């Protein structure tokens with residue numbers, strides 16, 4: 370697999386292991402890195418006249434010296450602007466020595482419209498806010514609307530968190546990174562600062578990366594296609610999974626129906642809407658294939674569980690915050706059994722704002738149903754205020770810590786949704802689209818997660834697959850999307866996944 374995401378520290382370790390294993394030495398890896406960047410520049414701007422290379426004191430700067438040398442060899446007018454100098458004896462010092470262009474102090478850097486700038490100031494080793502000279506270089510690039518190519522990461526962006534370490538960071542048109550992506554390439558705002566992201570192979574092998582044992586991945590079919598459900602020839606509707614979705618009261622039933630429809634389109638063989646008595650009529654008017662059952666309280670829910678043995682529940686969308694919801698959660702977690710799953714969303718999350726420990730403790734009991742929580746940023750902060758408020762943590766770290774505390778899978782939503790499992794695995798989703806910022810799209814996501822859980826997909830994989838499919842459906846549908854469109858928009862996505870499953874072609878990335 371090549372979907373592992375490595376933190377800057379893990380990447381440095383991979384670098385060290387690769388050098389120890391050979392065949393490439395440190396300077397050779399650096400030459401490979403510089404060559405990959407230079408090739409990308411020449412490919413994109415074959416007519417580039419003037420290129421400025423900004424070189425820092427570490428290995429990122431070392432890559433920059435290689436780029437400058439290769440561009441000059443290719444006939445480009447390349448100049449080098451340095452902040453600090455490489456340590457004597459380092460690979461970067463050797464790369465600088467091999468580059469015959471005289472390095473000038475970065476304070477004199479003054480690009481003009483049409484120039485290209487290579488940002489090789491800081492990469493994985495960024496440890497503090499950028500200097501005033503580096504910040505001024507950013508401003509000059511911004512003012513002259515320069516196309517910036519970042520080496521490894523836009524300087525100023527933390528590879529760990531995706532946040533600027535200080536106030537300023539480069540905004541690149543293209544970022545060329547090496548071997549694997551880092552969290553900061555996919556987490557916002559780093560992702561935007563990178564521009565287009567290119568991952569270059571510089572000779573660090575898959576075995577070396579595997580030896581690092583990263584448990585973080587970029588989300589995509591490669592991560593979960595092995596457990597993606599396809600119906601067996603002799604299946605029947607209940608074997609394909611039965612999802613139950615709780616409806617809110619008479620005035621707020623739409624969210625649950627969106628979720629129910631998404632569960633049906635997501636492949637659940639049967640879906641039942643559990644409705645309070647006062648909303649039965651309005652729900653009945655709007656449902657056809659989805660079944661309807663009256664459930665007014667936790668006792669009714671327990672009777673339904675005993676009677677129909679559903680495989681997965683969705684609770685929260687449009688339900689209303691309060692004690693009634695908490696009682697339903699405890700009823701499901703305590704009586705439905707560990708083979709059953711509960712997707713807790715929206716009001717289901719907010720209901721535990723004052724008593725989160727009661728949820729964590731109940732979910733942690735071995736016989737409890739499996740819990741998947743799908744908070745957006747506001748809901749996340751209600752349940753995990755300490756984690757949410759810790760600015761030193763990345764979104765990835767926050768989701769992981771939350772999953773450990775919850776004893777369940779956390780889908781921390783947003784433009785860079787992170788899915789985290791209590792076993793430490795995590796995935797960052799990268800196919801999100803702002804088209805999903807439309808009321809009710811989260812309700813649809815809950816239904817897709819439940820559908821996959823009901824069909825027997827393990828919770829982490831089900832959550833990852835649902836997040837990816839949800840975003841893919843929105844992208845393919847395009848502008849004008851509203852939540853009602855999403856269940857049908859899943860069809861082409863499902864068709865491709867199923868086709869790929871049955872012909873083993875691995876056609877989707």
Ligand SMILES: NC(=O)C1=CN([C@@H]2O[C@H](COP(=O)(O)OP(=O)(O)OC[C@H]3O[C@@H](n4cnc5c(N)ncnc54)[C@H](O)[C@@H]3O)[C@@H](O)[C@H]2O)[C@@H](O)CC1
Pocket residue numbers: 380381383384398399402425426427428429430431432490491492493494495496497498499500520521522547548571573
């Ligand atoms: N697979 C890999 O890991 C490879 C990495 N390479 C390059 O090596 C880079 C990492 O190299 P380094 O670990 O030397 O890290 P950097 O070159 O990113 O920076 C480290 C140096 O800059 C200083 N520094 C950090 N932030 C600063 C700031 N804001 N102002 C002033 N000084 C600051 C540090 O004290 C240190 O001296 C990667 O980003 C990549 O470009 C490549 O050479 C080849 C292979």
Ligand SMILES: Nc1ncnc2c1ncn2[C@@H]1O[C@H](COP(=O)(O)OP(=O)(O)O)[C@@H](O)[C@H]1O
Pocket residue numbers: 715745782783784785786801802803804805806807808809810811812813814
């Ligand atoms: N700017 C964005 N880019 C990508 N995805 C987004 C963006 N904004 C929202 N989303 C996605 O849309 C969904 C919104 O869910 P949620 O906030 O619960 O909305 P609602 O409660 O209206 O259903 C989530 O899956 C989220 O990840």
Ligand SMILES: [K+]
Pocket residue numbers: 429488489490491492519520521522523524
């Ligand atoms: K850089």
